[in-house]
Amino acid sequence: MPHSSKSKTKPSNKLMRHCTFDAIGTRWNIEISEPVSNFTYGKLLGDIKKRIEEFDKNYSRFRDDSLVTIMSKSPGIYELPADAKLLLDLYEQLYLLTHGAVTPLIGQALVNAGYDTLYSLQPKEMQATPSWEEVVDYAFPTLALKQPALLDFGAAGKGYLVDIIAEIIERRGIRSYGIDAGGDILYRNAKDEAVEVGLEHPKDPSLAVGIAKIRNQSLCGSSIYKRAWGSYHHIIDPANGKSPKEIAAVWVVADSTLLADGLTTALFFIPASTLQQQYNFDYAIVRADLSLETSANFPAHFFNQQEVVYA
Amino acid sequence: MNPSQDTKRTKKIVTSFILIFSVVIIAVVVSTLSNNKSGTTSTAPSTITNSSPSAPSTDRITSSSTAYKDGAYSASDSYETPGGTEQITVSATVKDSAISAISLKQSANNHDSRDYQDMFEQGYQSYVLGKPLNSISLSRVSGASLTTGGFNAALEQIKNQAQQ
Numbered sequence: 065m066p067h068s069s070k071s072k073t074k075p076s077n078k079l080m081r082h083c084t085f086d087a088i089g090t091r092w093n094i095e096i097s098e099p100v101s102n103f104t105y106g107k108l109l110g111d112i113k114k115r116i117e118e119f120d121k122n123y124s125r126f127r128d129d130s131l132v133t134i135m136s137k138s139p140g141i142y143e144l145p146a147d148a149k150l151l152l153d154l155y156e157q158l159y160l161l162t163h164g165a166v167t168p169l170i171g172q173a174l175v176n177a178g179y180d181t182l183y184s185l186q187p188k189e190m191q192a193t194p195s196w197e198e199v200v201d202y203a204f205p206t207l208a209l210k211q212p213a214l215l216d217f218g219a220a221g222k223g224y225l226v227d228i229i230a231e232i233i234e235r236r237g238i239r240s241y242g243i244d245a246g247g248d249i250l251y252r253n254a255k256d257e258a259v260e261v262g263l264e265h266p267k268d269p270s271l272a273v274g275i276a277k278i279r280n281q282s283l284c285g286s287s288i289y290k291r292a293w294g295s296y297h298h299i300i301d302p303a304n305g306k307s308p309k310e311i312a313a314v315w316v317v318a319d320s321t322l323l324a325d326g327l328t329t330a331l332f333f334i335p336a337s338t339l340q341q342q343y344n345f346d347y348a349i350v351r352a353d354l355s356l357e358t359s360a361n362f363p364a365h366f367f368n369q370q371e372v373v374y375a
Numbered sequence: 376m377n378p379s380q381d382t383k384r385t386k387k388i389v390t391s392f393i394l395i396f397s398v399v400i401i402a403v404v405v406s407t408l409s410n411n412k413s414g415t416t417s418t419a420p421s422t423i424t425n426s427s428p429s430a431p432s433t434d435r436i437t438s439s440s441t442a443y444k445d446g447a448y449s450a451s452d453s454y455e456t457p458g459g460t461e462q463i464t465v466s467a468t469v470k471d472s473a474i475s476a477i478s479l480k481q482s483a484n485n486h487d488s489r490d491y492q493d494m495f496e497q498g499y500q501s502y503v504l505g506k507p508l509n510s511i512s513l514s515r516v517s518g519a520s521l522t523t524g525g526f527n528a529a530l531e532q533i534k535n536q537a538q539q
Contacts, residue, residue: 093515183528242515244515247516247517247518248517249515249517259515260513260515261513261515261516261517262508262511262513262515262516262517263516263517263518264508264516264517264518265503265505265518266518268470268505269508269518270507270508270509271505271506271507271508272505272506272507272508272511272513272516273503273504273505273506274503275511275513276517283517284517285517285518287518290518313518315517350503353502354502354503355501355502355503356501356502356503357501366503366504367503367504367505367506368504369504371504371506372504372505372506
């Protein structure tokens with residue numbers, strides 16, 4: 065909302081900016097922490113909205129006209145959009161590392177559990193999730209579906225979109241900004257200043273368990289108590305058709321939001337040490353008994369007894 | 376000091392510590408769940424106190440599954456070590472029928488005991504504790520993805536149906 069009055073002494077309309085909007089099922093906050101003109105800001109917002117729409121139209125299984133919905137109805141060879149490479153490459157790697165636990169083929173299981181386009185949240189009978197080899201033949205820029213399959217990019221798609229929006233912002237010459245897509249956060253600062261982020265208590269959203277400090281990095285989090293219904297939540301183990309319950313929350317700090325988001329899901333299934341051999345990241349895991357495991361350099365302070373005071 | 380003797384002693388202390396520690400934990404749990412305190416354990420005397428003014432005294436807490444009352448509880452116990460008598464206090468905070476915080480307080484005089492208590496305490500401190508978000512005033516929070524639109528509405532609908 066531009067509300068700069070035209071001052072006689074300083075005719076500049078350059079301001080810091082902040083906008084909030086809903087897209088892809090979550091709340092977005094974008095903050096530009098360096099002065100930007102009305103013109104640039106207007107253009108930038110237009111670009112961002114357009115790009116989100118394009119991404120949603122390709123990868124959202126919640127819309128009838130999306131590429132993944134179309135693909136789910138007719139097997140065949142598809143030419144993928146240019147931005148699919150980074151996303152699919154990561155999914156393929158995580159599929160192999162997690163022995164199939166992280167898979168885009170989980171779409172149908174999520175639908176059967178009730179996480180469908182109508183949000184029916186009514187679990188139906190589960191079917192076995194097919195293996196990547198059975199269904200997918202991926203060699204960018206093409207992806208062949210050998211049988212109908214509903215692809216779901218929920219594990220890393222949002223993080224990837226955050227990175228894409230960051231690129232759009234940087235194309236306008238902006239170097240200090242923050243993007244928060246429902247708790248998946250990318251923060252860039254030209255002076256390498258850090259931003260503090262509260263880490264939400266997995267069982268009580270009115271509490272924080274600690275404060276993370278990130279600088280020119282991304283932080284993604286996932287917890288099993290939101291987006292949860294019946295015995296399910298947003299992650300389903302393809303091996304047994306159930307939602308894992310041993311881990312309550314996971315946070316990952318990495319250089320890209322795509323990676324942070326994808327690893328967050330992977331950590332629900334395999335030990336961090338396996339992933340650390342492959343990727344550079346820091347993590348924190350809160351198990352269902354609220355015990356905490358973190359990597360040596362996870363940039364956060366977790367509250368201790370002295371700091372926690374109950375009324 | 377003879378190394379094998381040292382190891383033996385270390386083992387002995389760890390074993391006795393673990394034993395005593397289990398007794399304290401069991402005492403806390405059993406005493407909280409049962410209104411028959413005398414039947415808990417026959418070892419060292421343990422005292423359980425509830426320092427929260429709003430919560431009822433522990434001996435009114437029944438064993439029904441929803442009966443954990445919010446409040447702060449603590450239990451102390453003393454135990455013998457090769458270095459003398461030591462005291463340990465376990466404190467737990469119950470919120471919404473679940474233990475939301477737990478801590479150990481030590482009063483070890485003996486150096487070895489202090490080290491072992493430190494070890495235990497560090498292990499115990501690796502449970503997350505919640506602090507009200509409004510007391511730390513941060514504009515950004517990361518946890519489960521915030522949901523907007525359809526999902527929340529659908530969830531409310533399901534909950535309403537379940538209540539009918």
